[in-house]
Amino acid sequence: MGVQYIGMDQLPLNCSGRIININMDNLLKRKLTDMGMIKGTEFKVEGQAPLGDPIRINLRGYNLAIRKSDAKNILVERI
Amino acid sequence: MSDRTIYSINYLAQIDVTYIERVGELSKDYTIALVGNPNCGKTSLFNMLTGSKQHVGNWPGVTVERKEGSTSYHGKNIKVIDLPGTYTFSACSEDEIIAVNYILKEKPDAVINVIDSGNLERNLYLTLQLLEMNSRVVIALNMADEAEKRKIFIDKEKLSEALSTPVVPTIATKNSGIQDLLTMSINYEHSAGGLLKLDYGQVVKGESSKIVQVLLDKGLAATETANLVAIKLLEGDQYFIDSVKLKENPDLNDMVKAGRQRISDETGFDPEIYLADKRYEFIVHLIEECVHKDNTNTDDLTEKIDKIVTNKWLGLPLFFAIMFLLYQITMGFGNDFLGGYVDSGFVALGEYLSRVMVNSPELLRSFVIDAMIGGVGSVLVFVPLMLTMYFMISFLEDSGYMARAAYVMDKLMNAVGLHGKTAVSMIISSGCNVTGIMSTRTLDTKKDRMIGILISPFVSCSARLPVYALFSGVFFGDQQFGILTVSGIVFFSLYLLGIIVAVIAGKVLSKTLFKGEKSYFIMELPPYRIPTLKSTLIHMWEKTESFIRKAGTIIFGLVVIIWLLSIMPMGVEPGSADSILGKIGSIMAPLLRPAGFGSWEAAVALIVGVGAKEAIVATFGMVYGAGEEVQLASAIQMYFTPLTAYAFMVMTLLYAPCAASLGVIRRETNSTKWALFALFYSLLIGWTAAVLVYQAGRLFGFQ
Known part of the structure; x- marks a missing residue:
């Protein structure tokens, strides 16, 4: 058994990860791609909203908020 | 670090510019377009360039704001267009289509690409797409001071060389570098035909050159732009698909399809993802x-503020406290204090006019005093409130902060089928x-936006206040309930009812009419910045002015119509x-009887109230x-x-x-x-609620 892939929403706070795959409809995938979220992009989970959702990640030097229900469709590996 | 110049504003002398004194030959409508990501300081730069000489309108056929201004260069007038802030030119949203269309069709004389120096990686993605077009x-390397503070040093000469385009450091908020940029x-002097050609690898090169040939043979693209069009077609860009009428050219269509297929097969990516990946790869190298x-310290301040503002325990109370304060100041200072003077x-x-016009014909006097003064006054009385509220909202x-407000509220709102940003638009609705409704433009998906628009009117706005004040003053004015005044409780209950109805309506709409439609929350949380007074004042005025224009014309027109109906027949x-x-009131009155106020007077007041709710009190007076x-x-x-x-009041x-x-x-839908x-x-909802209140009240023995 090699590396375990998990949904982005499963990654604990203050952990870094690398994007493996984005399983979303084309429009949303395109939006994320344009914002720099591509296979191989590294990011760090830096915070969450007071009620636990959405989460805040840092990638390419900026902060992005994303709902857990969207994040779970982004397959990542922990690094 | 001698080879890395930290921002010197006297930069022009250092770059090898083929400098041509153009002042004499500048055409009358020399136009500069501004493009850039959201939150890159583009608007501040626009404000600094144009000052108060700006005009806000709409792009034809859409609800995206069109901001245009002017500046002068050696006495010549220069037109400046502020294109909508976008992350990309992939032409998926209205904003993107407008920006792409403007750059390609209107051909501005120059384009200034504003980029946030502290966020180069993502900002340069748009830059590459722009240079391809x-x-x-x-390039305005904006917020140069912020980057410097964060120990990010950018070698401008190298960047300029690599992109073969000039790079000018600016600090828009401090008005520094703006003249150099201009x-x-x-x-x-740009080299002719010098569109950026990125190396997308062998497959893309092979496929695009085939397409270029066909485009040129069929005369579908000019020599300079053929490569761009080919790449965009392979990327599946709808704007370019439409512009070459791909569907009407079956062989070209087949070629593009085959090309896309080959890219997918060879690279394992969808072509658009592959091309984006290549761009980012280039940027990372760059x-x-x-x-x-100097990676030792990142953006501390934002990190620290976010620790408090989005804190598990403090985040929500802080949000409600800020909104409560916003509302209190708007009402106390804006409405009661400043509005009082206007009123x-x-x-x-x-009174003055009625004395002066005492000898004028009755009809003319009535028109001037009741219709004109009453009509214009009922709009202008809200201006201080708007100014106060928009000052604070623009500041936030x-x-x-507003991005954090949406972030903090999203889960709560999402539980009832709404979006975090809807919380913000509901707060704005409490002013007007x-x-x-206009603030729902920031919502990305159709579902969230439509629901936001449809539920906003249930939020109790300031125009309803005079009605509450009149009725609760008369009936509940001096009564106490414990330490609370009954009229205070009445006011509060109406606000609460408005929000509850809005939330229920939102929930129902999301489960019925917009069932199954997607909603998502993907939003940049920009670094905190201290807004400049100039920008805040400009934004405050822009929003207030659009209220005066939109509401003013409608309300004034309606007041005149109502006045005419009230004096006719002669x-x-x-x-x-x-x-x-x-007579209209008498016809409508029976419908209102189940709610307990079935008089023609009440019916007339309500009919007038559709025109403008603040006119209800005046109508009762009449x-x-x-x-x-x-x-x-x-x-x-x-x-x-x-x-x-x-x-x-519920009605x-x-x-x-x-x-x-x-x-x-x-207009918005x-x-x-x-x-x-x-x-x-x-x-239907209002009538039902009023009837329920009246009938239930009677059952409980109230009068």
């Missing part, structure tokens, strides 16, 4: 070359529904049961023939009971969006059908 680009934009980062000003003006937006006592207005406040109070006491008064709160709101709903839907579904 346009060769007259100057000089560079106007005088830099940054390795040109940027030196008494108009009252005095009305420009500081970066029209502006609340010879009747104005505003009596015999006037057209009175139809009861009570000019003074005391007379009006005793008339109200005669015709209403505490219970029917409360039912009437006023919910029964219909005002005319200005309806107009804005029609681009559909008369939705505006009518908003009117009728709220009429």
